Amino acid sequence: MEQFTTIWGARHWASLFLQEHGCEKGVADILLMHLLSMSQSQLLAAMQDDFPQDIQETFMEGIYQHVDKGTPVQHLIGYEYFYGRKFAVNPHVLIPRPETEELVELVLREIKAGFSKDDEILVVDIGTGSGIIGITLKKELPALHVKAVDISKDALQTAKQNAQDLNADVEFVEGDFLSPLVESGQRVDVIVSNPPYISPEDETSLDDVVRKHDPKLALFAEDEGLAAYKKIVSQLPEVMNRPALVAFEIGHQQGVAVQEIIKHKFPKAEPKVMQDINQKDRIVY
Ligand code: GLN
Numbered sequence: 001m002e003q004f005t006t007i008w009g010a011r012h013w014a015s016l017f018l019q020e021h022g023c024e025k026g027v028a029d030i031l032l033m034h035l036l037s038m039s040q041s042q043l044l045a046a047m048q049d050d051f052p053q054d055i056q057e058t059f060m061e062g063i064y065q066h067v068d069k070g071t072p073v074q075h076l077i078g079y080e081y082f083y084g085r086k087f088a089v090n091p092h093v094l095i096p097r098p099e100t101e102e103l104v105e106l107v108l109r110e111i112k113a114g115f116s117k118d119d120e121i122l123v124v125d126i127g128t129g130s131g132i133i134g135i136t137l138k139k140e141l142p143a144l145h146v147k148a149v150d151i152s153k154d155a156l157q158t159a160k161q162n163a164q165d166l167n168a169d170v171e172f173v174e175g176d177f178l179s180p181l182v183e184s185g186q187r188v189d190v191i192v193s194n195p196p197y198i199s200p201e202d203e204t205s206l207d208d209v210v211r212k213h214d215p216k217l218a219l220f221a222e223d224e225g226l227a228a229y230k231k232i233v234s235q236l237p238e239v240m241n242r243p244a245l246v247a248f249e250i251g252h253q254q255g256v257a258v259q260e261i262i263k264h265k266f267p268k269a270e271p272k273v274m275q276d277i278n279q280k281d282r283i284v285y
Helices: 007-020 026-036 040-045 053-069 073-077 098-114 132-140 153-165 179-184 200-205 208-213 227-239 255-265
Strands: 079-082 085-088 122-126 145-150 171-174 188-193 240-249 273-275 281-284
Touching: 007 026, 007 053, 026 040, 026 053, 026 073, 053 073, 073 079, 085 132, 085 153, 098 132, 098 188, 098 240, 098 281, 122 132, 132 145, 132 153, 132 188, 145 153, 145 179, 153 171, 179 227, 188 227, 227 240, 227 255, 255 273, 255 281
Parallel strands: 122 145, 122 188, 145 171, 188 240
Antiparallel strands: 079 085, 240 281, 273 281
């Protein structure tokens, strides 16, 4: 077996090995930061320090597992950061994406602009997964009432744990899209969702790490990936307060289609499309 003397040595081995196999070499740093409990700058400053022998095996196994099975580094370490907070993740939930931070940003902005400070605002996060959207909104604007819905029990368990760890008072509800709210007759002011939006036919075009390790329930939707939007929009009239905000994350080629779905149901609505930092259509609201 390799024997690393310095942290640099371990990182050097891993970077070469990852790159040789077409993987991101950044995985090595994320794993090292986790195993050494260091920030990025601490890690960079510690390159010539001794590599602790007791983490060598775990480190190498993690790198091998990433290369051999495509296990995402977030599953190796058990968490991902979202909007500056640490969220536990596992194969039952979608790994948080930076694009979704832009959805949260937009919702925060629209709430601040569109509602007054004393309004009682009920927000629903549909398909909450690890809970990132609902929990982050509650942490950023504690006066909001937040409900988070998911059909997956395992996802809800993860989300609840995250809410507890982050001390966020979010109510979690098991159910299919807006159905639990339709049933309870509750009215909602803000609806936000990052639903599954990939067409099952496009499965082969996905990156292996995504295809094999993110839950299918979180990724795929029928009707060219539009089924979830259609379902949610069809339920809106039964739960929506007016004025209300609806914000969806979308696939980059779905802007027009999702606008049409909304306009079909609400002819007077003027849904807007917003692009992400990579200039791709990413949000309809
Ligand atoms: N709401 C979660 C997220 O944005 C889960 C989304 C999903 O599973 N499609 O990461």
